[in-house]
Amino acid sequence: MSDTTIPAMPTLPAPRRTGHPAFWLASAAVALVSILALRGIGSEYAYFAATFILQYVVLATAWNILGGYAGYVNFGAAAFFAAGAYTTVAIGKALGLSLLPCIGFAALVGGVLGLGTGILTLRLRGAYFAIATLCLSVVLQTIVVNWDYVGGSRGAYVIRPREVPWPFESYSGYLCAVMVVLAAAAVAIARSIEKSRLGLGLAALRDDEAAAEAAGVPTLRLKLIATTISGAMMAVAGAPLPLLGSYVEPNSAFGLSYAVNAIAMPLIGGTGSWAGPLIGAVLLASLQQAATVTISSAANLMIVGVVLVVFVCAAPHGIIGLFRRQK
Amino acid sequence: MSPDIVLRAEGVGKRFGGFTALSGVELEVRAGERLGLIGPNGSGKSTFTNCLAGAFPSHDGGFTFKGEKLAGLKSHERARRGLARTFQLPRPFRGLTVLENIRVPLAYGGRDDATAERAMECLESVELAAKAHRMPKELTQVELRRLELARATALKPELLIADEAMAGLSHAEVDQILALLFRLNAGGTTIIMIEHVMRAVTEFSQRLAVLVAGRKVADGDPREVLSMPEVEEAYLGR
Numbered sequence A: 001m002s003d004t005t006i007p008a009m010p011t012l013p014a015p016r017r018t019g020h021p022a023f024w025l026a027s028a029a030v031a032l033v034s035i036l037a038l039r040g041i042g043s044e045y046a047y048f049a050a051t052f053i054l055q056y057v058v059l060a061t062a063w064n065i066l067g068g069y070a071g072y073v074n075f076g077a078a079a080f081f082a083a084g085a086y087t088t089v090a091i092g093k094a095l096g097l098s099l100l101p102c103i104g105f106a107a108l109v110g111g112v113l114g115l116g117t118g119i120l121t122l123r124l125r126g127a128y129f130a131i132a133t134l135c136l137s138v139v140l141q142t143i144v145v146n147w148d149y150v151g152g153s154r155g156a157y158v159i160r161p162r163e164v165p166w167p168f169e170s171y172s173g174y175l176c177a178v179m180v181v182l183a184a185a186a187v188a189i190a191r192s193i194e195k196s197r198l199g200l201g202l203a204a205l206r207d208d209e210a211a212a213e214a215a216g217v218p219t220l221r222l223k224l225i226a227t228t229i230s231g232a233m234m235a236v237a238g239a240p241l242p243l244l245g246s247y248v249e250p251n252s253a254f255g256l257s258y259a260v261n262a263i264a265m266p267l268i269g270g271t272g273s274w275a276g277p278l279i280g281a282v283l284l285a286s287l288q289q290a291a292t293v294t295i296s297s298a299a300n301l302m303i304v305g306v307v308l309v310v311f312v313c314a315a316p317h318g319i320i321g322l323f324r325r326q327k
Numbered sequence B: 001m002s003p004d005i006v007l008r009a010e011g012v013g014k015r016f017g018g019f020t021a022l023s024g025v026e027l028e029v030r031a032g033e034r035l036g037l038i039g040p041n042g043s044g045k046s047t048f049t050n051c052l053a054g055a056f057p058s059h060d061g062g063f064t065f066k067g068e069k070l071a072g073l074k075s076h077e078r079a080r081r082g083l084a085r086t087f088q089l090p091r092p093f094r095g096l097t098v099l100e101n102i103r104v105p106l107a108y109g110g111r112d113d114a115t116a117e118r119a120m121e122c123l124e125s126v127e128l129a130a131k132a133h134r135m136p137k138e139l140t141q142v143e144l145r146r147l148e149l150a151r152a153t154a155l156k157p158e159l160l161i162a163d164e165a166m167a168g169l170s171h172a173e174v175d176q177i178l179a180l181l182f183r184l185n186a187g188g189t190t191i192i193m194i195e196h197v198m199r200a201v202t203e204f205s206q207r208l209a210v211l212v213a214g215r216k217v218a219d220g221d222p223r224e225v226l227s228m229p230e231v232e233e234a235y236l237g238r
Helices: A019-043 A046-070 A078-094 A099-120 A126-145 A171-194 A197-207 A207-212 A217-238 A241-245 A257-269 A275-294 A297-314 A318-326 B045-053 B075-081 B098-109 B116-125 B143-154 B171-186 B198-204 B222-226 B229-236
Strands: B003-015 B019-030 B033-040 B060-065 B082-087 B160-164 B190-194 B205-211 B216-222
Touching: A019 A046, A046 A078, A046 A171, A046 A197, A046 A217, A046 A241, A046 A257, A046 A275, A078 A099, A078 A126, A078 A217, A078 A241, A078 A257, A099 A126, A099 A171, A099 A217, A171 A197, A171 A217, A171 A241, A171 B171, A197 A207, A197 A217, A197 B098, A207 A217, A207 B045, A207 B075, A207 B229, A217 B082, A257 A275, A257 A297, A257 A318, A275 A297, A275 A318, B003 B045, B019 B045, B019 B060, B019 B205, B019 B216, B033 B198, B045 B082, B045 B160, B045 B190, B075 B082, B075 B098, B082 B143, B098 B116, B098 B143, B116 B143, B143 B160, B143 B171, B171 B190, B171 B198, B190 B198, B198 B222, B205 B222, B205 B229, B216 B222, B216 B229, B222 B229
Parallel strands: B033 B190, B033 B205, B082 B160, B160 B190
Antiparallel strands: B003 B019, B003 B060, B205 B216
């Protein structure tokens, strides 16, 4: 028997990484600058458009924790988003609470819903898991349609508070600032997960669940953690919705556009990294907002479809994948 | 159980519908031993591995590892107790770099320091340190086999099941993997080698067990076992 050795090759240096505290600080700084910049513009439309785009940043980032990091494609993003919106309606009506506590309750409801979905779909993978999440959306919508307390199929009007929290001049400005903070927090959470032990385990189970188990990864527990965090964050994305338009009804809250965008945005940006959903959401939501103003909101889903087809064919790993390939 | 017995299989049986893949398999493995487990295709070797590693539940009997019954323990719980395996076809985490592949068992196995330095040491032990930041798709077949072994050994296992770790490799590459397995064994790891490459099995194994149609038909000194009529018949036919 010969003891063959492999010729030595120079060891490639590990890529440099920013630490968690530094990234959180940077996210907070970007959020502060964004709030000040939007306040500088001071237009109600700018607030609305930014809130629209940022809610997709939160939604896409949240979806990516389960869909991108763990590889479990969730077609029921609209269910979690609407669960957040209707939590605001229900809690606001029952307890008269303001937006911030409602967001907290939405996270709780979304988390429990995510955990429940995870437990019910333990043995499902691939298309079967996706179909199960789609079913969740249908079931939840049916419940809301038949729940008169939150308006049923007629929908519910939500009156914005008269008093605008200091130092904001309008409620739209306040809502937009809350959304900026939520988006920054969502991105920082996603990045922290990605670079953590949890992220490593999720990446392992995404690539090969049996091999991950053999390497000591508790795949079931990690999947449940991912469904819970993802569900909570998607619900948080939806919590401000009723106050954004002062009205919410089941067909729009459970709309196809939320489910499609939540998947398309990370796919277009790149699912392997926290930056992918951020880039995809800003790009697609801006395009849709521009189309709504210049053409019609009816063109939105068509735009998403066309962009998605182009990216699936030309850049299957998204924009981030394109950059990595060029390096 | 005798203190030097690290693994005991007692009456292990497994069925897939009406097909009996394993039936009443008894096996004892001593600490530090190099055991070869052979048998023709479909004899139940991989099913035995999967039952032992916790990928499938066995229908009858069970395993005792280091004096502890393994029934009801999931794969990752068995891995954390020091029972590692490799797969017939290398199954790297394709979205992770070579180094990150090793960080997974270090981070989750709970049996070693989960540091980048320790991961590099694991890679150095299989001569893959130079490719630490490459992706698995950039590795050759033998390098993938080494990565598979490094991932298993990062668990610091007391028992390693090497499931056809040499399938499809050249003569020289088989020697590389054999050298690695000998080194691991010299470090105290008990190894069950499941293999079709008979040269490797005979060179490596201190003892040989033979499965045929889900039953153990022989167990003993490799030369004696290979010359037994029932073993010859299983491989060559009547």
